[in-house]
Amino acid sequence: MLSRRDFLKLVVKGAVLGNFYQLITPPLAQAVAAGEVKKLPVVMIETGTCTGDSISLDNIWTPTFSDILTNIVDWRYDWSMNQVHGDAAYRILQETYEKMPNEYILIVQGSMIQRDGGHYNHVAYDNGKLITGLDLVRRIGLKAKYVVAIGSCATYGGPVAGYPNPSQATGVQNILPERRVINISGCPAHPDWIMGTLLHLALYGEPELEKFGRPKLFYGETVHNRCPRRRDYDQGIFATEIGQKECLFRVGCKGPVTYADCPIRRWNDRLNWPIGCNTPCIGCTEPGYPDLMSPFTVHSPDIPFPGGTKVATDTIGLGVLGLTSVAIVGHAATSLYKGRIQKNLLKTSVKIQYRPSVKKVKTYHKYRLKKS
Known part of the structure; x- marks a missing residue:
């Protein structure tokens, strides 16, 4: 099988030459044929999101990407790509959760909405009950082999968590403190960052992460x-x-x-x-x-x-x-x-009234970090 060192070299070489998947696919196909790689089940849950990361991922839907989905990753649940909807789709998610504990990868796209118990963000419907993104991500995430947050919203809260954050949005790690979340940040995340991380998980397990939980192979330099x-x-x-x-x-x-x-x-x-x-x-x-x-x-x-x-x-x-x-x-x-x-923002926001003047709005938007 392709060594991890060679894989990392191909990741960088593919970025420079613009043919990442063409370089990766041949050795992966050989590993699959030899039974060296087991397909990883994947479920994606979208919470407080614009679906931008799915759109980004769609931009690499070439035959090569199709091969990866077919041979390396078992993409089981994703509401935007499912061929079925409603109860049939939810049953697939439930089956994965019950029959494949500690085998599947949970991908989360979108910020976690916490206001009023998460009821500003419903992601499923089961037996007459609306299920919040907060509840579903925690339930599915606790049994997942890996939890991967993609996009700025899922990783750190992103624009949804911007001041004054009325929905109390936050990143996945904050609602799953029991798990080590792999963060693929970006607004949106680059398709190579997403699929490259999934390939590393399939072949070698968890990649080396930097202090904010991001894979060093994509986020190692400025x-x-x-x-x-x-x-x-x-x-x-x-x-x-x-x-x-x-x-x-x-x-x-x-x-x-x-x-x-x-x-x-x-x-x-x-x-x-x-x-x-x-x-x-x-x-x-x-x-x-x-x-x-x-x-x-x-x-x-x-x-x-x-x-x-x-x-x-x-x-x-x-x-x-x-x-x-x-x-x-x-x-x-x-x-x-x-x-x-947040404290500096709150101090500055005192200047803003219900109908602020243009001068006051400019003052607010030009805040600077101050020494505490």
């Missing part, structure tokens, strides 16, 4: 490190408006603090990606998105370092990038964990 405009950044050549071809850091690009391999993998069948379209990276793979990354097109503020010191972002590009990136991510993660960001 967008900035592989950006084709990195040379402009290092030389201090910055765009002053969106649409220009220089480094977009000064017009809001969050690439230095965003972990994903978008620069080499790209989107829409490897055709393009945001910076290739002369628009900034908005940091959609990171915890706290979109609040932490807003406003998307405004230059990042001065960066607070531990101890109270600050480094002006104007000096980045003169040699302090690595330390600065660590400071941004570390400070943001700590602020999220301790609730500092």
Whole structure:
């Protein structure tokens, strides 16, 4: 069977050449024929979502992807792809849960809606009772072999959990603390990230994860490190408006603090990606998105370092990038964990009345992280 080391090499090589599945499929087919790989049952539950990750996944529906579904993954339940609906579809889900405990993979797409016991989000109907996404994900997730959250909403709450978060939305990990959730973040997640992770689970088990639960093979480096405009950044050549071809850091690009391999993998069948379209990276793979990354097109503020010191972002590009990136991510993660960001938002929101003036709205949207 294909070794894990070779698999990881093909993942990167396929991203660069734009033929990930063409490279992966032949050795997988051989492993299946030799009985070295057992098909993994998969169920997908959509909760508070726009279905964007399913649409993203559909973009790789080629014969190669069809082969993977046929030979590697037993895609048992997904309301948007099921050939049956209603009770017949729910019976498939129930059968998987009862007869295949600790065998199936649960994929969750969408944020977990907690307000009023989750009753703003119903995902199934059984014996006259509406079932909430909150209840179904917990029940199915506790017996799953692996739990995989795809998209920014399922991983960290995403736009649905944006301030003031009236639905009390959150990520899957927070409602399944008993399980180790594999997070495939992004708004939406790239189809390669989703299927590549599933293939790793089928062949080798759980991939190596970084501190936010994401597979290192896709989220191991910042967008900035592989950006084709990195040379402009290092030389201090910055765009002053969106649409220009220089480094977009000064017009809001969050690439230095965003972990994903978008620069080499790209989107829409490897055709393009945001910076290739002369628009900034908005940091959609990171915890706290979109609040932490807003406003998307405004230059990042001065960066607070531990101890109270600050480094002006104007000096980045003169040699302090690595330390600065660590400071941004570390400070943001700590602020999220301790609730500092939410407190700052609440303090700022006091200025907003029922019918706020334009000036007050601008004040709100231009909040900055403050030292607690």
